[in-house]
Amino acid sequence: MGYAVVLGEALVDLLDAECAGEPVFRQAIGGGPLNVAVGVARLGGDARFVGSLGDDVLADRIREFLTAAGVDVSGTVTVPAPTALAVATFAGAEPDFRFYGEPPSYGQLTADALDVALVEGADVLYCGSIVLLCPATLAAARRAWRLATGVRVFDPNIRPRLLSGPDALDAVRHTTAEFAATAHLVKLSAADADVLYPGEPVERVAARLRELGAGTVVVTLGPRGALVAAGAEPVRVPAPTIRAVDATGAGDSVMAALVAGLLVDGPPTEPAGWTDRAAFALQVAGLACESSGGAVAMPTRAxxxxxxxx
Incomplete structure (x- = not known):
């Protein structure tokens, strides 16, 4: 079994909570790609995290957390910046994230600093999320994407709070189309789909991405499961019945399960294989949602x- 390179952000989440009747923020290691890397490792895969980390105590905690989780951090670089923070509040089914830190510590990996040998040797390359809003790291991701010899996996993981300016959404659409065009797998949420193409059904969004060139598209639908577009017709895969506590990182756990499956068994040879993989991924996500936290809730296969x- 080979390894997966996960290129993206690592930061610190401050999660809205309560202690002794008073509102507090609970500190947690976070970032969608970091969650994916930890999830892959928890499911028995070899994950290598690639990104930029700050030069403070919080960054040290991120490195220690990843290492303890079995994730290789040799592809990370240290930059002279405080660790970026994501403050998460909960007013509905999805957490609302606001980001602090400018320039963000997670968005300073440059193309020149990319570990070329690490990327070229990967069986799976994941790129995506909010680092692609940062020009330096977008350039690094583009270089990694060109160098990749294995399976290319993309997740836009859009955070609307970070889209400022009249051209921001068009830029996200352009970047999504660029990576999807040569991706073997694209995973996105229904919320991502609605930002990219407002009002369009998820079946049509998945079809758009496949028309661009994506091999398989998986759209997560929260408690309604997922849509898998791999063959002639999209297939809806139901979610298991669970006792949800915290949905933080649910979509990341789906991606982690899909990446881990690619490492263990390679890409499915038939569309039905993707349906089976998605069903397992939804079980992983369901179990993750039964515990608090993102990365710390990622389950093992057992x-x-x-x-x-x-």
Whole structure:
């Protein structure tokens, strides 16, 4: 089994919480790609995290957390910046993130600083999320994408709070189309789909991405499961019945399960194989949602098998 390179952001989440009746923020290591890397490692895959980290104590904690989770951090670089913060509040089903830190510590990996050998040797390359809004790291991701010899996986993971200016949405659409055109797998949420193409059904959004060149598209639908577009017709995959506590990182856990499956078994040879992979990924996400936190809630294969024995 080979390894996956996960290129993206790592930061610190401050999660809205309560202690002794008073509002507080609970500190947690976060970032969608970081969650993916940890999830892959928890599911038995070899994950290598690539990105930029700050030069403070919080960055040290991120490195220690990743290392303890079994994620290789040799592809990270240290930059002279405080660790970026994401403040998460909950007013509905999805957490609302606001980001602090300018320039962001996670967005300073340059194309020249990219570990070329690490990327070229990867069986799976993941790129995506909010680092692609940062010009330096977008250039690094583009270089990694060109160098990749394995399976290319993309997740736009759009955060509307970071889209400022009249051309920001068009830029995100352009970047999404650019990476999707040569991606073997694109995973996005229904919320991402609605930002990219407002009002369009997810089936049509998935079809658009496949028309651009994406091999397979998986759209997560929260408690309604996922849509898998891999063959002639898209397939809806139901989510398992769970006792949800915290949906933070649910979509990342789906991606982690899909990446781990690519490492263990390679790409499916038939569309039905993607449906089976998505069904397992939704079990992983369901179990993650039954615990608080993002990366810390990522389950192992044994835990998934115990929770969903059927």
């Amino acid at each position: 835990e998934v098998a115990r929770r969903f024995p059927a």
